[in-house]
Amino acid sequence: MPATPAAADTTETTETAAGAAPAGGPAVPAVPADPAVPVFSVRGLWKVFGPGADKIPGSAHANLSARELRERTGCTAAVRDVSFDVHRGEVFVVMGLSGSGKSTLVRCLTRLIEPTGGTLTMDGEDVLAMDRAHLRDLRRHRASMVFQHFGLLPHRTVLDNIAYGLEIQGVGRAERRARAAAMVEKVGLTGMEHRRPGQLSGGQQQRVGLARALAVDPEVLLFDEPFSALDPLIRRDMQEEVIRLHREEGRTMVFITHDLNEALRLGDRIALMRDGRIVQLGTPEEIVSSPADDYVRDFVRDVPREQVVTVRNAMRSAEDGEGRSGETVAPDTTVAEAVGTVARSGAPVRVMEDGRCLGVVDAGCLLAAIAGEKAVAAR
Numbered sequence: 001m002p003a004t005p006a007a008a009d010t011t012e013t014t015e016t017a018a019g020a021a022p023a024g025g026p027a028v029p030a031v032p033a034d035p036a037v038p039v040f041s042v043r044g045l046w047k048v049f050g051p052g053a054d055k056i057p058g059s060a061h062a063n064l065s066a067r068e069l070r071e072r073t074g075c076t077a078a079v080r081d082v083s084f085d086v087h088r089g090e091v092f093v094v095m096g097l098s099g100s101g102k103s104t105l106v107r108c109l110t111r112l113i114e115p116t117g118g119t120l121t122m123d124g125e126d127v128l129a130m131d132r133a134h135l136r137d138l139r140r141h142r143a144s145m146v147f148q149h150f151g152l153l154p155h156r157t158v159l160d161n162i163a164y165g166l167e168i169q170g171v172g173r174a175e176r177r178a179r180a181a182a183m184v185e186k187v188g189l190t191g192m193e194h195r196r197p198g199q200l201s202g203g204q205q206q207r208v209g210l211a212r213a214l215a216v217d218p219e220v221l222l223f224d225e226p227f228s229a230l231d232p233l234i235r236r237d238m239q240e241e242v243i244r245l246h247r248e249e250g251r252t253m254v255f256i257t258h259d260l261n262e263a264l265r266l267g268d269r270i271a272l273m274r275d276g277r278i279v280q281l282g283t284p285e286e287i288v289s290s291p292a293d294d295y296v297r298d299f300v301r302d303v304p305r306e307q308v309v310t311v312r313n314a315m316r317s318a319e320d321g322e323g324r325s326g327e328t329v330a331p332d333t334t335v336a337e338a339v340g341t342v343a344r345s346g347a348p349v350r351v352m353e354d355g356r357c358l359g360v361v362d363a364g365c366l367l368a369a370i371a372g373e374k375a376v377a378a379r
């Protein structure tokens with residue numbers, strides 16, 4: 001495994017859930033979301049810090065290593081020529097070690113950090129062309145952020161912290177309290193409404209952060225390493241909370257983490273960053289079973305494959321009537337889940353999709369998958 005990342009930056013404590021904009025102003029009604037249009041579409045995005053930053057993208061300096069660039073120009077390219085789409089309803093994870101550019105990238109999405117180059121749309125709208133009012137609306141209504149250090153207001157109660165985003169939206173007191181109360185229940189903080197953040201554990205504080213982000217009913221939740229400061233067990237609880245919320249609401253999420261296990265557990269797709277670039281973008285299974293380069297291979301070396309690889313990629317073709325009878329599993333069953341079925345059945349188990357047998361898995365297939373070998377006979 002690569003070296004343990006250092007503690008992440010702490011800049012988020014100065015920010016608020018919905019940006020630091022003042023109160024007031026009517027909400028611009030949200031555009032009805034077209035499921036076919038990506039929530040975010042990012043192309044060739046750059047963020048360079050330092051003198052003459054604007055001149056770096058597209059120049060001869062653009063391909064220098066991080067160190068050379070810094071030595072020759074004094075600039076840091078935190079995000080380099082990054083392209084991806086975030087699809088509606090998915091959990092899109094950005095993973096990488098500390099300093100790889102994750103926070104910069106997620107802040108560029110709502111222009112909390114101004115990109116140096118490239119294009120960026122949300123629901124098909126050009127984010128880089130938005131004026132201040134439009135951007136404020138985007139941050140207040142459409143994308144809410146959950147930070148690592150919670151960013152709660154210390155003198156306010158849990159309920160008022162959760163209601164804060166609604167308050168700056170200009171929602172009336174009665175309504176925002178009612179909506180905040182509903183969120184209290186949703187994230188399991190019932191009974192703590194009147195406490196202040198200092199009277200809560202870290203996990204509870206992050207539940208408040210999550211509830212505050214959810215209260216504005218955003219189209220997309222942006223998480224910047226929200227659970228990194230939590231103890232492992234609490235962290236696990238919070239991950240399950242996110243999975244549950246996602247399953248129940250299908251809300252689009254962009255989730256930043258330096259923790260591979262967290263990325264694998266939460267991500268529908270993972271973008272793996274190194275030195276400001278995306279080195280691989282794919283499903284957890286694709287990343288674990290087909291690493292793009294040695295760096296990624298090294299990163300995923302210790303991942304228990306049986307928990308990530310599915311039988312779709314472990315099966316072989318059915319022979320001599322094997323496809324006609326016997327136990328069945330769905331193609332998205334993990335190898336770990338299929339082991340029991342195969343052991344009990346004593347015969348090859350059919351991988352079925354829409355009444356069709358795609359192939360079969362037997363003990364040999366499952367072992368090969370665990371060993372990291374492709375099922376050569378399949379497909």
Ligand SMILES: Nc1ncnc2c1ncn2[C@@H]1O[C@H](COP(=O)(O)OP(=O)(O)O)[C@@H](O)[C@H]1O
Pocket residue numbers: 008009049050076077078096097098099100101102103104105
């Ligand atoms: N405001 C800034 N000015 C100069 N360099 C910065 C600034 N913010 C971040 N960086 C640099 O950009 C790189 C990426 O940082 P960051 O996005 O915070 O990474 P991560 O979130 O993956 O830890 C780092 O080298 C960091 O030092």
Ligand SMILES: [Mg+2]
Pocket residue numbers: 008009102103104225
């Ligand atoms: Mg960071």
